[in-house]
Amino acid sequence: MRLAELSERSGVSTATIKYYLREGLLQPGRRVSATQAEYDDAHVRRLRLVRALIQLGKVPVATAREVIAAAEDESLDHHLRLGAATWALPAEPEPPEDDPDAAAAGRTVGALLEHVGWRHDQKAGEVSPAHRTLVAAVAALRRLGYPCGVAHLLPYARLAAQLAVTDLDMVEEQPTEAGQIEAAVALTVLYEPVLLSLRRLAHAEESARRFMDDDGADSTAGA
Amino acid sequence: MRLAELSERSGVSTATIKYYLREGLLQPGRRVSATQAEYDDAHVRRLRLVRALIQLGKVPVATAREVIAAAEDESLDHHLRLGAATWALPAEPEPPEDDPDAAAAGRTVGALLEHVGWRHDQKAGEVSPAHRTLVAAVAALRRLGYPCGVAHLLPYARLAAQLAVTDLDMVEEQPTEAGQIEAAVALTVLYEPVLLSLRRLAHAEESARRFMDDDGADSTAGA
DNA sequence: TTCGTTGGGGAGTGGCACTATCCAAGCATG
DNA sequence: CATGCTTGGATAGTGCCACTCCCCAACGAA
Numbered sequence: 223m224r225l226a227e228l229s230e231r232s233g234v235s236t237a238t239i240k241y242y243l244r245e246g247l248l249q250p251g252r253r254v255s256a257t258q259a260e261y262d263d264a265h266v267r268r269l270r271l272v273r274a275l276i277q278l279g280k281v282p283v284a285t286a287r288e289v290i291a292a293a294e295d296e297s298l299d300h301h302l303r304l305g306a307a308t309w310a311l312p313a314e315p316e317p318p319e320d321d322p323d324a325a326a327a328g329r330t331v332g333a334l335l336e337h338v339g340w341r342h343d344q345k346a347g348e349v350s351p352a353h354r355t356l357v358a359a360v361a362a363l364r365r366l367g368y369p370c371g372v373a374h375l376l377p378y379a380r381l382a383a384q385l386a387v388t389d390l391d392m393v394e395e396q397p398t399e400a401g402q403i404e405a406a407v408a409l410t411v412l413y414e415p416v417l418l419s420l421r422r423l424a425h426a427e428e429s430a431r432r433f434m435d436d437d438g439a440d441s442t443a444g445a
Numbered sequence: 446m447r448l449a450e451l452s453e454r455s456g457v458s459t460a461t462i463k464y465y466l467r468e469g470l471l472q473p474g475r476r477v478s479a480t481q482a483e484y485d486d487a488h489v490r491r492l493r494l495v496r497a498l499i500q501l502g503k504v505p506v507a508t509a510r511e512v513i514a515a516a517e518d519e520s521l522d523h524h525l526r527l528g529a530a531t532w533a534l535p536a537e538p539e540p541p542e543d544d545p546d547a548a549a550a551g552r553t554v555g556a557l558l559e560h561v562g563w564r565h566d567q568k569a570g571e572v573s574p575a576h577r578t579l580v581a582a583v584a585a586l587r588r589l590g591y592p593c594g595v596a597h598l599l600p601y602a603r604l605a606a607q608l609a610v611t612d613l614d615m616v617e618e619q620p621t622e623a624g625q626i627e628a629a630v631a632l633t634v635l636y637e638p639v640l641l642s643l644r645r646l647a648h649a650e651e652s653a654r655r656f657m658d659d660d661g662a663d664s665t666a667g668a
Numbered sequence: 669t670t671c672g673t674t675g676g677g678g679a680g681t682g683g684c685a686c687t688a689t690c691c692a693a694g695c696a697t698g
Numbered sequence: 699c700a701t702g703c704t705t706g707g708a709t710a711g712t713g714c715c716a717c718t719c720c721c722c723a724a725c726g727a728a
Contacts, residue, residue, distance in 0.1 A: 225706065237687050240707075257693045257706050267589070274585040276685085278537075280503070283685065301656040308645045314501075335646070342653040343646050350649065356642035362497040363635055366490070368628065369615060370639075377611050378636070379643050381604045386647035388600050390655060392592060405591065410648060412586055413601070414641055416593075419579035420602050421640070422531045423558070423566050424609035425633060426573065430565040432613060433524040448675065460718050463676075480675050480724045499716085506716065673725080680719070687712070694705070 225251070228261045232269040239269065246287050247272050271408060279411035285312050293403045300399065307407040313351035314358040327361035327370075334372045338379050389413065448474070451484045455492040462492065469510050470495045494631060502634035508535050516626045523622065530630040536574035537581040550584035550593075557595045561602050612636065 228251075229236045242248045248268055251259030272290070275281045281289070292298070292306030317324040331353065335343065343350045363370040389409055396402045451474075452459045465471045471491055474482030495513070498504045504512070515521065515529030540547040554576065558566065566573045586593040612632055619625045 224704095226704085235687080236706090238685085241686060243706095244708085251706095255694065255705095257704095258695090259706070270588055274589060278582055278585050301652055304652045304656070305649050308649060311645075340646055340650045342649045350646070352642040352645035352649075355638050356646070359501055359635055359638040359642065362501050363631075363639075365493055366497060366631055366635075368631060368635075369618070374611075374615070375639065375643075378608070378640055379647070381607060382640065382643035382647040383651070384604060385601070385644050386651035388597075389644075389648060390651050392597070394655075395592070406648075406652075408586075408589055408591060410645070412582055412589075412591075414644075415578050415582040416586075416598065417601055417605065417640065417644070418637055419575040419582065420598075420605035421608050421612075421637075422534075422575035422633070423563055423573070423579070424602070424605040425612060425629075426528050426531060426565045426575075427563045428606070428609035428613050429524055429527050429629075432617075433527070447673095449673085458718080459675090461716085464717060466675095467677080474675095478674095478725065480673095481726095482675070670728085672727090675724090676722090678720090681717085683716095684714090685712105687710100689710080690708085692705105692707095694703105696703085697701085698699100 223261050224258070225261065228265055228269065231266050232273070234269055234273060242269070242272060242283075245283055247283065247290060271404065274408065275411055278415055281411060282312060285310060289407060293407055300402075303403050304393070304406045306403075307410050308352055309345065309350060311351050313354050316354075317358065317361065321361065323364045324357065324361040327357045327364055330360055330370065330372060330375070331357050334375050334379060337372060337376065338383070385417070446484050447481070448484065451488055451492065454489050455496070457492055457496060465492070465495060465506075468506055470506065470513060494627065497631065498634055501638055504634060505535060508533060512630060516630055523625075526626050527616070527629045529626075530633050531575060532568065532573060534574050536577050539577075540581065540584065544584065546587045547580065547584040550580045550587055553583055553593065553595060553598070554580050557598050557602060560595060560599065561606070608640070 223231070225236050225239060229239055232239075234242075239248065243250060248265060251261040251265065254260045268290075272286055275286045275289070276283060288310035289307050292310050293303055295303065295306070298306065335341070343353050360370050360375070392409055393402050393405045396405045446454070448459050448462060452462055455462075457465075462471065466473060471488060474484040474488065477483045491513075495509055498509045498512070499506060511533035512530050515533050516526055518526065518529070521529065558564075558576075566576050583593050583598070615632055616625050616628045619628045
């Protein structure tokens with residue numbers, strides 16, 4: 223199919239597809255003449271994935287390219303490629319060396335990982351982007367004076383472990399290795415908005431349960 | 446204290462503080478003369494919260510203003526103000542009317558909420574931003590052909606419900622009402638990176654458990 | 669009085685994700 | 699073969715956003 227048809231089938235403008243081609247998010251089509259190229263269903267699928275990563279997953283274009291490149295890198299083994307999405311995702315900037323909250327947060331996170339027995343968040347001696355983000359978030363909570371010790375984080379970690387089991391189950395449903403890699407990327411990123419949305423809906427529900435009468439009035443009025 | 450000291454204590458440049466003042470994210474200081482104003486600890490605290498929302502929570506400046514305004518709106522009752530953060534957060538654009546994936550996703554989400562018995566995600570007949578985001582994410586997953594029926598979403602919803610309980614417990618630890626509102630905003634937004642980071646770390650851990658030998662080699666090589 | 673400092677406001681900057689325009693090479697039709 | 703629309707590639711421009719720079723008039727300590 224031609225670029226125009228690829229555009230129509232994916233719902234992405236031709237201008238944007240050309241931009242993605244330039245940025246290397248999409249394989250070039252099979253050149254059929256000097257000024258025409260042929261695209262196939264793989265392109266449609268890839269394009270939909272890229273769109274979903276960028277629009278829903280809020281992944282920057284440059285990062286999406288890294289993720290996809292890592293997922294396609296035949297030199298990495300299966301486990302590493304499954305983790306490629308995680309590693310390529312943007313990391314927080316390194317906090318200032320002398321920030322006591324960041325240092326304390328780092329120790330808290332270390333203790334937490336120790337406690338739950340996770341030891342696979344390192345590669346070549348450096349901690350993962352996820353680890354760094356976690357430290358930054360804990361540091362911010364500390365600065366604001368909110369509780370975020372190991373005891374508070376532990377329930378989150380346990381729930382995350384449960385999520386990982388169901389997520390990996392979904393990945394393993396895919397029959398081919400390439401399918402598993404793509405699924406790992408897609409499910410990692412696209413279930414994030416699902417999870418956050420559900421958490422917010424659950425907040426609304428739980429808040430209503432605690433603070434409202436059955437008839438919908440605020441039962442804490444004047445408190 | 447003066448603007449310069451506020452800047453030093455919060456680690457935010459004076460230019461940025463002035464920008465936040467202009468944008469209404471921060472109360473103006475107490476004017477002490479035509480060209481000088483006095484700030485206090487409340488400003489430091491608010492500034493740290495704003496920073497955390499914007500930098501870690503990736504909340505757009507305009508949205509942060511809405512959230513803070515809602516949290517301070519005395520005309521709303523307690524429960525509504527606790528939910529203000531959720532409602533002010535940016536929503537996905539409405540999908541095209543005729544998108545079958547979006548329609549199917551909407552039905553799936555409706556069935557899910559029915560199933561878990563959540564009925565508080567509506568206000569004035571419109572669904573919440575979280576609901577819309579959820580529908581958009583499920584639609585994207587469907588388009589890519591990944592499983593996201595009620596059965597797949599249900600474990601996520603149950604875990605979200607557990608999170609909501611621990612989150613609201615933390616909110617209720619705050620002694621004052623204003624403190625509870627601020628905590629609801631801060632914890633809703635700032636625990637999001639915590640949750641996502643932990644999920645990714647858990648993915649790495651679970652993937653290692655499934656696909657690697659004890660000595661660190663990929664046990665699926667050639668599979 | 670003098671001169672560095674302060675706060676306010678408008679204009680400018682850089683990054684990002686597109687998007688509009690141009691151009692030459694097809695291909696389709698008469 | 700001529701004509702005119704389409705295609706793909708390249709370049710430059712747009713709009714948005716989160717700052718950031720700069721200037722000015724008013725302070726206020728020396």
